[in-house]
Amino acid sequence: MSVVTNTTTIGAIDAPSRRNTELVLLAFAVAIPVFAYLNVGLALNGEVPSGMLGYGLGLGLMAGVAHIVVRKFARYADPLLLPLATLLNGLGLVLIWRLDQSPRLNARADFAPQATNQLMYSALGIALFVGVLMILKDHRVLQRFTYISMAAALILLILPIVPGLGADVFGAKIWIRVGGFSIQPGEFAKIVIAVFFSGYLMVKRDALALASRRFMGLYLPRGRDLGPILTIWAMSLLILVFENDLGTSLLFFGMFVIMLYVATERTSWIVMGLLMSAGGAVVVASFAGHVQARVNAWIDPFVCKETSVACDQMTQVLMTFGSGGVLGTGLGQGNSDLIGFAANSDFIFATVGEELGLTGVMAFLLLYGLIIERGIRTALAARDPFGKLFAIGLSGAFALQVFVVAGGVMGLIPLTGMTMPFLAAGGSSVIANWALIGILIRISDTARRPAPAPAPSPDAEMTQVVRP
């Protein structure tokens, strides 16, 4: 019978790995920053910038290495995370290089060109990304280090206030100085503490979700279950008080509340978290002068711009966004260098706002949004509870960081002095965020990898007989 040749069999076709999609997007993501670089060069000097070829090759090489490693070690990983991160990093490099060219900034005593350093840090970041993918074969290994990572995160957070090691830079004590390099341990603590939260909540989620009393429509947890959330709250307040760093404390506390909510599905945690952070913020704002200045600059920067640097910066930033308009002034043709100090780190988003306008700002926010979306998608697709919580924690931290910086720069919330992931000048941030993307890619590889075929079972014996 010829039926055999024509039989349709339904079997699982190989799940697409989407690596070629990633390669195409990656080529695109390298081409866009090169175009931006050309645009800046033409606008500033009227000629094709001399470093264009080297810069393009450098970025392309880094992206290529990252892609090959993903192809080899994380075949089924999400195809969007790497191109999105590469694009943001490349555009950040262009924006930093553009600000390096500004004569106004170069005239300042506290300014040093950053582009070369940033390219080096990006390469280090990619190296860490590669390292994460090669060493971390399975993210569930991290589960073993739940409590060790809590200790490590605490140590990382305390390091900046250790005398002799910490460096007080412009009011915030979030840096440590090691042999000429200043490192921001908080950026790495963000990842380490996500390990602790996910490991802890995975074990305790049932106790937190079920053993609760109902009070005024909210489920209140038992006192002993409340312990950890109070500890984290107190810890983030202590960071705020001793290190004057509103951003980091907001990040940690917000991340914990997000993960609690995801683990327990109880809205009451969000309500409690918001109340506690609001309470904490009010208390600290009325005591710490550093934070108070930021709050004043947020409420009305134009009143105090003569007397306070924070206010003056804020007015410049608002002007920058305003003069950008809808389509922007064009790369290299804005005056965002008037912001002066920290124009290429905390305030780099203002340069986007002026030179690319609202259209560009929206595109950048969407790029961040897509990274976060892929992170949450990874969490949804992950098969193990630890991976789910870990992916949610990392993408939640990323989202909070983008919100805190972009919101601060645009005057939505008080400015907190965090770095825009991948865009801002600063080694720790770029390196830590590449590691974060590496872990997300590892989890998404595990999540999207097709499930192993079930063991063949003796079919006939297991057929149950219907009894009338």
Add this chain to the structure above:
Amino acid sequence: MSELTLTVMRLGFLAVLWLFVIVAVQVIRSDLFGTRVTQRGSRRNAETRPQQAARPAATAPPQQRQQATRQRRGAPTKLVVTEGSLTGTTVALQGQTITLGRAHDSTIVLDDDYASSRHARIYPDRDGQWIVEDLGSTNGTYLDRTRLTTPTPIPPGAPIRIGKTVIELRK
């Protein structure tokens, strides 16, 4: 650099940036609505066609059968699983025999405790009329509440029950 060039570059850059965002969203879209079983069936059939051309003698009967199927007006074109764990699965009917059962080489592998490993088959006869035949299963195959004893033609829209699974032929 002339004003015009810079304006074109400025707008061009924004366009390229947005193009990237749109392409990325398209990738997400194709990720969400990836493979569909119906497409797979028809594609596989298209792939096997060259092989058929290479061996015309062996494949003549099914081709004739397919033509006969096409010629019949109102003949069913697909098999749809309407109940059970495979609900929503469709298989294009293109003149091939469809076997149902728990065995791994069945066309439709039933994950159903009440189905036998080789439970039933559905095939077209010479006129292109689809026939269902019980293959000696433990719990029987039901066509619209009557247990099958002989190969029976399938009226359009009649449910065929196999264990917890119900299938139908549709146009």
